[in-house]
Structure formats: structure tokens, C-alpha cells
Amino acid sequence: MKLAKNLEGKIREVYERVRYMLATSGETVISQVSLRQFFSGNRDVDLLLSDVSYVDPFYGLHYRGLSLEQVLQQLPKPQGSVFPYAGGLYSLLLTGEMPGEEEALEVEDLWKDRAAIPQHVINVLKAMPAETHPMTMFSQAILALQTQSQFTRDYSNGLSKEDYWKITLEDSLDLTAKAPGLAATIYNIKYGDGTLREIDSHLDWSANFAHLIYKDWDQHYQDLCRLFFVLHADQGTGNVSAHTACLVNSALSDVYYSCSAAMNGLAGPLHGRANQDCLQWLLGIMENFDGSLPTMSQLEQYVWDTLERGKVIPGYGHAVLRCTDPRFAAQLEFGKQYMADDQLFNLVEMVYQVVPDILKKQGKAKGIWPNVDAISGTLQYHCGVKEFDFYTVLFGVGRMLGITVNLVWNRALALPLERPQSITLQMVQDRLHDTLNISGLRSDSYL
């Protein structure tokens, strides 16, 4: 596999760099945590390593140092499309080098050879109650696939530490190859008659998802899939899903255990489920105005009403971003090009005009701008994928590209078991004793 050979030299170089830094500067403090950060989910504490992607608060997501605009422009594309091969993105994320068509197609071909979904996974999905949320099915399906883990098999047979990353790469390729098929199997079982298709070897990984849910006739939808999966692939490793995967994997649990756990985090409304909630919220607005668009002032009132009911505006705000999410902007462009007259899309544009100012006036949210989830469901809905509880699964398919690449690198750099220390409230208070004097709290009261 050329991909692995190319990677090997890069890994050696980065590994040596880390060892050198540790040997020369091991005790240098590179990050600190304030009391506020301690009680705010460690926001903005530099605590995790990932060279795969970085989220800049004011410029947004970068893959391997490149803005999304550059990535979308420079990655190789299938003939007739202006949107890239996911195989090229995987290669870029993994190696840090912009791939040519040959490298992109190598990954696409590796995926085709590994795409088949084992029957036992299909049986597990078919056995689940009809009301099961698609994210529960997705997490279960990944877990059921764990029987295929080469890492766990080889580990039991004495795999040497230097080879952990190579076999993690095999698992990464195996799981990502199957990801669109897993999602489509869930879609066809849950919303269709359960008839499943084989992949089309002429189509790329992203377009194959369209094929597998019987929408291969729709060029726009194939392109939307190409865009969607690239935009959702990675977002640093501090977000809940990626961080969960890295944490689980640090115990040498394989890629399947790690990604199944990651999907459980992605399923939360403050994370990936926001795309489902956002679409539901937008449809609620349309319903409230008898299927028509509200006026701007009606919309403003509706937003305030949502906030006054103690709810968040789904798709707005972010733990890191302090600008319009470039993933939102890229999808907005797609919408302007392909569905400019769609009322729901027009509503997304209107919401974008009113919500940031309202959140600013309300004065609670630190991030007031739209994130990726403010629009992604609307584009899916327009293209006929109307089952909005399914949207987070699509997010998960994309996200596994970045997550599993991070896991390969974590094993390559021999990052150890993650194990921060937890301390008692009394210990926190004792560390503040010079500046704080809270009467009534005794040292022994929390121990």
C-alpha cells in the first residue's frame, strides 16, 4: 500500500521531533487552567494534540493548515464534478500532503475492496425495534463490526508497539470503507423496505452513499454528499465525538470501540444532533406561519420566543468559533447555486440575518454565529432526504474520516493512556486559599 509507505517516513520524522522536545523541554509549562475554565468544560485550555486539523476561533476549520476553501479547491475531483473525492481528503488528513488523483484513487480503491457489510451487522440492525433512533443503530452497527478488528486480533497475538499504527490504519480503512454502507443500511431498513444494494464500483465513496439509498440518479445529491462528507470530516480533537474516540482508543481499545463511543457523543443535541433539531425548528417556523415565510419582524419575535422558553437556537453558537463557520458558508454557497428558490433555504438565509444580533442583544452566548448544523439539514431536505432524525448519522459518516486518522497518528506517536486527575472541591478551594475566604466550608466537609 503506497499510502502506508508514504506515511511511514512522515511518522518517523514527527515521532523523533516529539521525543526531542520531551528530552530537551519536558518540564516547560505550555498551558494553564483558570478556575473559570476548570468549571467551563476546560474551554480554550490547550490540552490535546492533533496535526490533522485545527479550529481557529476567527478563521474557522483548517485541515492540515489549509482553509476549507483551499481544500475544496485543491483536492482532486471526479470527472464532471466540482466537489472532491473523499479518498483525497483522507489521504490529505493522514499524510499532510495534498494528494494527486493517483493518491485519491488509491484510497477510493482500497475502500471499494473493503466496503461489504457483514450479514451479522445487517441482522443486528434488522432486529432493533422500529422506533430506535438511527444514531443508536449507527453506534450499534459499528460495535457489531468490532468482530472485524485486525488490531484486537493482532494485539492478542503479540503485535509489537511499533506496528500499532499500521494495524490501526487497516482498521481505519476497513471502517471508513463501510461507513456509507452502514448508514445506507440503516436508512433502507428504517425508512424503506429493507432492500439493500451493493456499491457501484464506478462511483466514488461519497456518491456511493447516494447510490446505496437509491438516489444515484440525482447528480446534485451526489455532489451534496461529496461536499457534506468533506465538511464534516474533522474539527480538531477537543470536540465531544473526536475526544471520546481518542480517550477510548488511548486504552488500546480498537477503532470500532472508539468510533462507536464517539457516535454516542455525536448523538447529543449540543453536538451533532443540532442538525436534526435545527431542521425541526425551521419546519416549526414554516408551520407556525401556515407554510409561508414569516416577515423579518415576525421571525425576530419567533426567535425571542424560542429563547424565552429557555431553549437554544439550534445551529448557532460554538464552543470555539467566534465567526460564521466556514462549513456553514460553503453550504450556503451550494444552496445559492442549486436551490435559491427553495423557501426553507430562504428561511435559513433570513435566520442568518436576524439570529446573531438577537443572541448578541440577549448577551449570554459567546458564539453568536451559525455553525455547520444551521444549514446542513435544509440541503438534505431539499434533495429529498427528509427523515431528519437521520442527519446526525450522515455527520457521523463524514466525521469518521478525521477521527480514525487521528487514531492512527495517536498510535504512531505512542500517545499513552489518557488519565487526567480529578480533585475534590475542597482541594480546589484550598488552592485558592490565598485569595479566597469562604466561611462555613470546612476542610473535612467534602472528604
Ligand code: HAX
Ligand atoms: N441559543 C441560545 N443560547 C445559547 C446559544 C444558542 N444558540 N448558544 C449558547 N447559548 C447560551 C448557553 O446555553 C449558555 O447559557 P447558560 O449560561 O444559561 O447555560 C450561554 O449562552 C453561554 O454559552 P457559551 O459559552 O456561549 O456556549 P458553550 O461553549 O457552552 O456551548 C454550544 C456551545 C454549541 C453547545 C452552544 O452554543 C449551543 O447550545 N448551541 C446550539 C446547539 C448547537 O448548534 N450545537 C452544535 C454546535 C456545533 C457542533 O458541535 N456540531 O456538532
